[in-house]
Amino acid sequence: MxxxxxxxxxxxxxxxxxxxGQSVPQTPLEMAGKAMLAALDDAGLAxxxxxxxALYSFGLGGDTSLFAQTMGxxxxxxxxxxxxxxxxxxxxxxxxxxxxxxxMATTVVSLMTLQQAxxxxxxxxxxxxxxxxxxxxxxxxxxxxxxPAGLMGPGQMFAVLAMRHxxxxxxxxxxxxEVAISQRENAIKxxxxxxxxxxxxxxxxxxxxxxxxxxxxDFCLECDGAVAVVTxxxxxxxxxxxxxxxxxxxAHGGHGxxxxxxxxMNMPDEYFVSSGHRPVAQRLWxxxxxxxxxxDVALLYDHFSPMVIMQLEDYGFCPIGEGGRFxxxxxxxxxxxxIPVNTHGGNLSEAYIIGMTHVKExxxxxxxxxxxxxxxxxxxxxxxxxxxxxxxxxxxxx
Amino acid sequence: xxxxxxxxxxxMAKLPPAELIHLTxxxxxxxxxxxxxEHRLVVPRCTSCGTYRFPPSAxxxxxxxxxxxxVEQSGRGTLYSYTVAWHPLLPDVSESVPYIPxxxxxxxxxxxxxxxxxxxxxxxxxxxxxxxxxxxxxxHDDVTVxxxxxx
Numbered sequence: 001m002x003x004x005x006x007x008x009x010x011x012x013x014x015x016x017x018x019x020x021g022q023s024v025p026q027t028p029l030e031m032a033g034k035a036m037l038a039a040l041d042d043a044g045l046a047x048x049x050x051x052x053x054a055l056y057s058f059g060l061g062g063d064t065s066l067f068a069q070t071m072g073x074x075x076x077x078x079x080x081x082x083x084x085x086x087x088x089x090x091x092x093x094x095x096x097x098x099x100x101x102x103x104m105a106t107t108v109v110s111l112m113t114l115q116q117a118x119x120x121x122x123x124x125x126x127x128x129x130x131x132x133x134x135x136x137x138x139x140x141x142x143x144x145x146x147x148p149a150g151l152m153g154p155g156q157m158f159a160v161l162a163m164r165h166x167x168x169x170x171x172x173x174x175x176x177x178e179v180a181i182s183q184r185e186n187a188i189k190x191x192x193x194x195x196x197x198x199x200x201x202x203x204x205x206x207x208x209x210x211x212x213x214x215x216x217x218d219f220c221l222e223c224d225g226a227v228a229v230v231t232x233x234x235x236x237x238x239x240x241x242x243x244x245x246x247x248x249x250x251a252h253g254g255h256g257x258x259x260x261x262x263x264x265m266n267m268p269d270e271y272f273v274s275s276g277h278r279p280v281a282q283r284l285w286x287x288x289x290x291x292x293x294x295x296d297v298a299l300l301y302d303h304f305s306p307m308v309i310m311q312l313e314d315y316g317f318c319p320i321g322e323g324g325r326f327x328x329x330x331x332x333x334x335x336x337x338x339i340p341v342n343t344h345g346g347n348l349s350e351a352y353i354i355g356m357t358h359v360k361e362x363x364x365x366x367x368x369x370x371x372x373x374x375x376x377x378x379x380x381x382x383x384x385x386x387x388x389x390x391x392x393x394x395x396x397x398x
Numbered sequence: 399x400x401x402x403x404x405x406x407x408x409x410m411a412k413l414p415p416a417e418l419i420h421l422t423x424x425x426x427x428x429x430x431x432x433x434x435x436e437h438r439l440v441v442p443r444c445t446s447c448g449t450y451r452f453p454p455s456a457x458x459x460x461x462x463x464x465x466x467x468x469v470e471q472s473g474r475g476t477l478y479s480y481t482v483a484w485h486p487l488l489p490d491v492s493e494s495v496p497y498i499p500x501x502x503x504x505x506x507x508x509x510x511x512x513x514x515x516x517x518x519x520x521x522x523x524x525x526x527x528x529x530x531x532x533x534x535x536x537x538h539d540d541v542t543v544x545x546x547x548x549x
Contacts, residue, residue: 122487123487123488126487127418127419139420139422140422141423141453142427143422144421144422144431145427146499148419148515148543149500149513149515149543150413150414150418150483150494150499150515152487153487156483156487157481160479160481160499163479163526167479208485209482209485210487211482211485212482212521214481256459257459265478266510266511269509
């Protein structure tokens, strides 16, 4: 017994995407409302149909009460959130499917709204600065073992994993560049993308190093905006405005000793250099009865380009350690590659809404309405961020 | 394609500014920091099954025993991985780059790793697997943190 093919995504919607801070004077809750209304309209549903909210990463500030009262949801029957951060993005739709499969709710909205006008995720682990400055969350006994060394941003932390991947497997900066360049190629064909200029290998190697081996173009964008996804029962999905996109499998979690991952750096050696996704990937494939070979398009969470390479390995698109050469061989290119990756441009070049744009793109691919449409796409993989546990993923099918 | 990624006039690694370093120990981590102030590196080991745990915490992750003994370390280490922070993420560190946050594995601890800065080295000289030795950094009167240099 599982949630396989019990629920379907029937609506997706988004606000415009903005560079960091430029969504002001809208509020985050206002953008969440606009995205939900757009997703409901896409589905041919109304707020009166919504009875559940399935979130992640402290979406809506970690509290749905104000949103429900503001939007006038008639009765909330399910309200829950995956713990952790961006790791739960894809899994929030799995959480919605679980709510629906259990009978606790019938029509569930997953969403992310983001405004980085004041705080920036890029320095989310920074220590408190000079008096009056406040860069980040409060200190903790555990952070005492990372902060004094100046590890203050996720990019610096993932750079440590990338450096060891290069050491163990001979991965090159050219391989990271291929992730960034291929996704930029996808992004520039889309009106929604914040990045509209092609990226060359020269541009990449001339860009400033931020945290070696990572340069500016290995880092995702810093954005504002909101994306919402509506999931309902497979029965109900048959009669709505859009062709149903089935939730065929979803999993979240990870090894306990992956734990806080990048902020403690004591993960077991056998999977230190990974995306943390391996056990989640195995459960996803088991639930679906599929493997990487069945996937037509992969929307892989790309906060930092090397983590796309490690997810390609962890989901079995190539052997462990071969990800760099796999992308260098052109395998992730739209139109010519064996597995097109991040056809929307991803967090690196379209917009960073903590991974929900990946769900939206997967749905559009399976409807056959994507801008960079993969011909006859029937199976789409979506992943949440390589991060502290839980990581998560979602397999959608037509 | 060769890709030199360090500038020609490469500086020595620097350190994050002392003003940014403050500790908030709890009952489990305070012993580590108390010892550090005395320039002793200690790692807690389970009194029941002998597993080292880090950071210090309430339970052994193998046998869930709470009691530990603090085992003093030699100060030798091996570089497990690192990054070079070339770009200041905050104005407060603009005079402190490049600095090198490193993950240092301690021998004979079952793989315990410390996060600490590398010193007395240029970024291009750093190699994963290199032998390191501990150098204590007295940050404030009551705060000392470990750093490492090539052995």
